[in-house]
Structures are given as C-alpha cells and as structure tokens.
Amino acid sequence: MSTPARSHPILPGATLGVLGGGQLGRMFVHAAQSMGYFTAVLDPDAHSPAGRVSHHHIHSGYEDPRGLAELARLCAAVTTEFENVPAAALEQLASRLPVAPAAASVAVAQHRAREKAHFVRCGVPVAPHAVIETAEQLAAVDAQLLPGILKTSTLGYDGKGQLQVGTPRELAAAWQQLKQAPCVLEKRLPLDFECSVVLARGRDGSCVSLPVQRNLHRGGILAVTEVHKGNMPQTLAGQALAATKSIAEGLNYVGVLCVEFFVLQDGSLVVNEIAPRPHNSGHWSIDGCDSSQFALQVRTMAGLPLATPRQHSPAIMLNLLGDLWLQGGGAPRTPPWAQVLTLPGCHLHLYGKAEARAGRKMGHLTVTGAHIDTVRATALRAAEVLGIAPF
Template identity: 40%
Template sequence: MTAILPGSTIGILGGGQLGRMLAMSARSFGYRVQVMDPDPSCPARFVVDACFEGPWNDTRAAADLARGSDVVTLEIEQLSLDCLDAAAKYAPVRPGAAMLGIIQDRILQKNWLRDHGLPLGDYRAAESEQALVDAVTALGGRCFIKSARGGYDGRGQVKIGFGELTGTPEEQAREAWKLLGQRPVVAEKAVALEREVSVMVARRPSGETRSFPSALNHHENQILVWSVIPSGVPPALEKQAQELASAIADQFTLEGLLAIEMFVTTDGKLLVNELAPRPHNSYHASERACVTSQFEQGIRAVCDLPLGDVAVVQPAAIVNLLGDLWLDGDGQQRTPRFDLAMAVPGLRLHLYEKHSARKGRKMGHLSSVGATPEEAVARVLEAEKKLKQG
C-alpha cells in the first residue's frame, strides 16, 4: 500500500460534529479537507476547504467530492451505498460499501456477528407485525425494539415491558410496530447490565490494527450522557474486549475506525451490542486521555499511515451538551453559563457551531481530566451543573 501523505486532500461524507473534528485533526497534519453534507452550514463547513451540498443519497455530490480527493472516509451510517460506489470510482473509500451495507442494517449486522461467533444477547428479527408479536413472546416480553435501519441517539427505539407502553406484551408489540413505522425491526431481549463499555479499533489498509482502552459509558433514554477512559473493568474483561474488537476489525478487513458497543452483564459476561464504522461519541475523551485521539487515529488509518500510540496518559471524561441547556423553562433561548463551568479544574469546552438548539440535539461536550476516572467524571458533571445556573 502507498501512504496518502500530508498535503493530499481528504474527503469526508458527512459534515456533522464528527466530520468537523476529523477535519480539524486532518488540518493539523497539513491535509486539505472537503466534506459532503445536506446542510451547507454544517459544523464542518467552518473548518474545511470546500463543502458539497447534497442529501445522503446524492451520488453526483459524492462523486464530485471524490474527484478532488485522494481518499474518502465517512462520519455517518445513513449514507446510501450508491453514494459510496459513486465516490469509489474516483478515490478509495474507507471504510467501504461492503462493510457499511452490513452495519447500517441492524438485522444484517446482528446476523453477521452471530455467524462469526461473536457473543450476543438473544434477539429476533421481525419483518411484520405478527412476527414482532411472536418475537416479543419468545424473548419473554421485556425487550428493546429497534428499527432495522436508521435511528440514532435513542430515536427509532421502543421499550416493551418497562412501563413506557401500556397493555399486554402482545399489545405493546403491536403498538411498537406502529410507532416504528411498520418496517423491519430487531427485538432484543433485555439483559441484566452491570455496565456499558465501548472499544474503538483502528485498522489501516496495510493491516496494522490497534484498539483503544475501553471506555465506560452512561446512558439515559438511550442517549449517551457521559463517558470516561479508562473504563476500569477487570483486566480479564478488558483483554476479552480488546480481542473481540480486533477480531471484528480483521473479519471485516476494516479500513478506518470501528466502534464496538458492548454490555457487561451482572454475571460477568461480555456481549456485543452494536457497531459504528466511524468516530464515536464515547471516544471524544480520547483527545484528553490518550496519546493519540480517535480523530487523529482515523486520519492515520484511512491514509495508511502508521497508527498512533493509544496508551492512556491521564483519565478523562466527557459529558454531552444537549440543546435543552440552551432553552429555559418556557422554551426560550438562553446562554449556558460557560464561564462558571470553565472554572472547574481540568475542564475544557467543545462546541460544534450548530446554529439552532433543540431538545436532544448534541450541541457540544465538556471534557475534563482527573487523577482517577472517578475524579474526571465528578469534575465534568460538576461543570455541567454550573452551566444551568443563572
């Protein structure tokens, strides 16, 4: 393989906050960067050389991006495979369409993981209302129902047996089918969780693979609230998580980044939850915690440069800043007290330059370092509270 050296141009399919942070890392290496996004004022727009406007199925915009790029990568799964194929006519696309086609469909993804012997919780695919009713019954009535395609940050998911819907499990299953648009879904049996972790793995085309130490993640309403590196799981479990991540990357012949979300059950088992072939919210803390951030590693991987050291320099945590912080009790715009938050020791502010705030929208994050993972989390949560004052 021939490395794509600094001074070349990197194209990114997607210009959200992940594309923005990838671009900022690429620019520090001296690369030129361009993105494609449906929003001409996307967060990456302000840090790149060019922005091609087009929806996620716009093959012409994808081809135009690739014509002027030496390599193309992605920051979102919702891209059509036709877009990746169109771009691949002009530049290598990393990760590629074959891998994305499996990951962006939860049914295909679950089946792929099962067929490759990866540890999974019990699940059923359902492509009709009755099939979902049967699946929920087979799984014991307490389930997470997820759209097979799309859905992000808690969207496209319905919980059955948790009190959110009323009626019998069968009635709740029928209601979930309607709520999710009467389209194929995956029903996942709820498992007894001790904690949720993730592992980010990078692999370059020449085959070198490195995985970051695992991150510990805390979710509320299926949205990541805070995350910390390192996770603090027992060494044997950490070793298993690292081996699973590397095995998945090798089986896919990954070129780029892959985040593996995992469950640690109360009986000590490690289960693979979902995959994301891009930078991941749970590894924003890698900018502060590790020698090499996930964004720098992503650029190194797709350009076939030697991968960076992923050792932890100091524990670091992040907390997501949702649009709710910009709205008062009456729904009117307010400015969070960034000045108070930034007085917390070890605190850093990261905003994505999104122009409008709305509930549940990720507007930025806070990061903090600490002597221990617990101190890093405590600091970042203290800073988040200060944002709400005044």
C-alpha cells in the first residue's frame, strides 16, 4: 500500500504522531515540540514516557481500529519508535496519511532471515549463517557454522531470544529451548569491537548521517558509545557509511535508520542488524551535534530538507540501566545525580519510567567537552560515582 504523496513539506503547527510511548517516542516528541509541532502518541500504557509529555495521548492497542483512526484524524504524518509495531497498523495508517518508515521496511527489520537476505542483495558482508525453521533444516546445518549464536527470527532485542551453541547437540537443545521458533544460526566470529551508523533518508532519496559510533555492549545491551575523531579507522568508517546507505537505498527507506556492525579482529566489517528508528547509540547527538537523530526523524517524516549534522564536541554516552537503582540489594535507591552533575560537561537524560528493573533502560548520560581525553576522564569518573564498570 503506497503512502499518500505530498507535494509540500509539513510545516510547524501541524501535528505529528508516533506509534509507541517509550523513551524513543519521548525524545521524538521533545524534538518535534521544540520545532513548533504538536504531537500525538498512541500507546496502550496510560503512563507511557512519551504519552506523559505529548499534546495528545491515545490510550489504545496498536491494532485497535478506533485508536488508529483517531491518530490519523489528528496527525499530518506518523512514525514509529519501535520495530515490532504490527505491520497491519502501519498499512492502515498509510492509506490515509504519510507514514515513515513504511510497513515494508519495518517488516524486513522484524525478521532476521529477511534481514540477512536483504543484506546479501545489497552486497553488504554478513556473518556465515543458516536459516532454521524445520527439523530438516536443523539436521542439514553445516558444522562449520559452529560454534555459533542461535537467534529467533522475530521479537529478539537487547540480547533476548539468543543462545550460544558449540556443538550440534547444543544447537538441537537450544532450538527446543526456543520452542522450535524460526531461527537464524550465525557463526561466532572473532570480534574486535562494534559500531553503528544512524542515517536519515528523505522521500526524495537524499541521505545524511551522524558520524560512525563505536559501541560497547554488556550482556547484549548497549553500555557505552564513543564518538570522536580516531574512535575507529577512517577506512572502516567509510565502509560502514557506504554499507548503511546501500541498505537504506535497497529498502527505498524513508526515515531514520540505524545499522549495527561487527568489526572483526582481521579488520573486516560485517553487518549485524538494522533498527528502523532512532537508536540508543545515537542519543549522544542531542548534546554533541547541532542536529540530533530525533530532529532528523522529524525532518524525514515532515518532508523538510535534510542538513548534514555537524558534531561540535567529542562525546561519550553511558547507558543508565535500572540496575543502578537496585544496587545494595535493598529498596530501590536514587542514584547520586547531584554528585554526577558536579562534573563538567555531563548531560543527564531520564526517561520518566516509574519502576526500575534490572536491564531496563532508564536514561542515559552524555559527556561532552573540547578534548576526548578530558571527556573520557570525566565519563570514567561519572561511571565510578554511579557504580558502572569502567570501559
């Protein structure tokens, strides 16, 4: 289903909508409001972080026809803040107003096998892998793919739906543990580090991107992002940017897209996965760039010109998980924000979530400054104060 065409940009004063009320929706709402737009959030949680700060909060399931009709009535365009939004909801909205990204693009990101096939079509290097959807496919797996990581094809994020396997017997047991869901087995490769690219692509095909981000994950969840000159070899950064653009163009993508990569110990680059939305690793851009990933999201859905973001400060971002509130084993505590905020260049962002849980993303801290050495020293001191492991 095609999105209704617009010959003119959607200007401030209009209402922009977002499916999903989490922290990404909240930061989108802040960006849209700062540019003069009204906002509407559709989310079933009456206390969602984005709904609390939006002009309109539609308390509705994502497939509720009445909720979707109300969102379409209020808005001039709609986006999404998470990739697992039902494609049917996007299709229904797209019959009435511009939706970015489109359902077809989101559907690729929702399914690892389709995602891998798209990477191959785009000529982007991927890890050796096999699709496992039947017992016959399981039995036919090449032993050269082991040891590997078995990942569910759908609904996997932040390390969920993933199991390490070393032998054919472990692989069979893992598939049973995952309830014989469609999966992708990826060969485990010798990893040096991880990186990501956040790109924005307009309806006219124009593309801009943030600088390449170097990432550290712990337990499958992003812990630290570093963005500065020399954070990775320039040749590799160029390859990552070119691969991201190829992936976006292959999808005819409109919106903000994040592509995550593995850099191997031999210096080669392979793509890991895509996120059809702003990404945790791009949050630093709010404080380190003249245009954040959320401002780019507003521009792409509104059909506004895309200007290349300029990084004005080296930046290190620390992810703030609910574990920080739960240290000590007693009742939840308030982390020592006052002590952290005495440090120069610290920018605290909390997402308005009422309950802290282990592994739950509660906020982030971005440290900026004139020189990366100073930024790193400050970020390490902030991590020490908060009880985050050094990096």
